[in-house]
Amino acid sequence: MTEQLPCCEDYLRTSRRGFLRGSLVLGGAAALTVAHGSTLVQTAYAATPAERVLVVLSMRGAADGLSLVVPHADPVYYQARPSISVPSDRLLAKDAMFGLHPSLAPLMPLWHGNKIAAIHATGLPVANRSHFAAMEEVEDADPGSPERVGWLNRLVGRDGPGSPIEAIQLGGGVPDAAMVGPQPVLVTTGVDGVSLAGASDAASEAARRAALLSAWSESSGELATGVDTALDVVADFAPVRASSTTPANGAVYPSNDLGRALHACARTIRADVGAEIITVDHGSWDHHTWIGRPDSGNLKNMADAFAGSVGAFFADLGPLADKVTLVTISEFGRRVTENANQGLDHGHGNVMFVMGAGVKGGYYGAMPRLTNTSDADLLVTTDYRGVLNEVVTRRLNASTAQVFPGFSPQQDLNFITSL
Structure with missing residues (x-):
């Protein structure tokens, strides 16, 4: 499947933002970010097993939460979207207010197992419709601070320096802003990228390692x-490279990034x-044109890829899913009202999904009434940091003050069980 290219020049510029950060190249397919400004972290590392794992899936380009989790009970939704709305009778997991887009069918085993929480009307406290600026603001999660440190870097650094492979970004070669900071992290395009350049057999790699150590x-x-x-x-990551390339438990991943x-x-x-901590990106969700209906269109294509991949991931994990929590985030949502191109322009509020270990499934968040005007937004009733904070404090024993400086949660959504 060919994914739609981003429409906005602003979005295109975001892919270059991480090159401003310091990094050390491994092979040519991975980067170990060990520099912050001009200071290099110098310490000894030792990889230790992780009791719990947080996977952060960024839906780049601003996904339309009103299509993914449809507020079918609000008649304004259908009035505002005469050509792109999802019919009520096609929705999955429908309750009195919400229902899921039919392309999310691969996630139904998780939903029926009460392992998916959908939190609606989430986002930045103040609307920001620039992809670049909103991504930076969401991923720094420290409003007004001059420090260029991401919330995930603060999270991995809460117990002091550790192994760089405590936090890994998979599927891209540029560090996300959420990962940037004084704590070293690993950024790689894939498992095989975490290796020494050259022949891949063990003897050749051992010889190159010995030569480098000597030099x-x-x-x-x-x-x-x-x-x-x-x-x-490279040595610590070797068990991953040596692992089976065949998914477990009959899982079948879609052939996409x-x-x-x-x-x-x-x-x-x-x-x-x-x-x-492991991060992955999925985009672009920047659908200014041809959102489509349930059986065709840009959003269906992206939702198919999203749900098929995430469903396969949890199936592949099997019993290991009991220690893995996945959270989705997008820089902002889309307008309530469709535009002249059967698409949606940049908006404000959105939906966040939290799946897997510790999750108490269902729909969450205070859903405001929609407004049918050309510039209408889904209003934000839950600061996105409140969702992330509940995950990291309850699953990873993190401190709100350290991970989200200056943030005081106004409500407890209670979608995550306490440890």
Whole structure:
């Protein structure tokens, strides 16, 4: 399947933002981000198994939450979207207010197992319709701070320096803003990218490693420290590279970027090398044209890829899913009213999904009434940090003050069980 290219120049520029950060290249397919400003983290690392794993799936380009989780009970939804609305009789998991887009059918085993929470009307406290600025704001999650540190970097650093493979970004070569900061993280296009460049057989790699260690044994400084760290990461990640490439439990991933990234994610979790935080991207959801109806269109194509990949991921994990929680995030939502191109322009409120371990399934959030005007937004009633905060404090024993500085949760949605 060919995914739609982003429509906005603003969105296209976001893919280059991470090149402003420091990184050490491994092979050519992975980067170990060990630099923050001009300071290189210098410490000894030891990978230890992770008791719980957080997977953050970014729906890049601003997904339309009103199509994914449809407020069918509000008649304005159908009035505002005469050519792109999802008919009520096609919705899945329908209750008195909401229903899921039919393309989310692969997620129904999780839904019926009470392992999916859909939290509607979430987002930034103040609307920001620039892809670049909104992504930065969402991923820094520290409004007004001059520090360029992402919330996931603060999360992985809550217990002090650890192994760089405690936090891994899969499926892309540029660090997301959420991962950037003083704590080292691993960014790789795939499992095989975390290796030394050259022949892949064990003897050749061992010889290259020995040669590099010898060549740098008398050196000091930032680059030498980076080389030592990179070699340690390659060695620690070896069980993932050696793991089976065949999904477990009969899982079948779609042949798309998200499917490949989540397959790599499952292999990483199964190898138990200490990865506590794993991020993957899926985009673009920037649908200014041809959103379509349930059986065709840009949104259906993206939702098919999303649901098929996530459903396969949890099936692949099998019993390991009991320690994995996945949360979705998007920079903003779309307008309530369709535009002249049967698409949707940049909006404000959106839906977030939380799936897997610790989740108490169902629909959550205070849903405001929709308004049928050309510039109408879905209003935000839940700060997106409140959703993330409930996940990280209840699943990973994190501190709100450290991960989300200055944020005071106004409500407890109670969609995650306490440890």
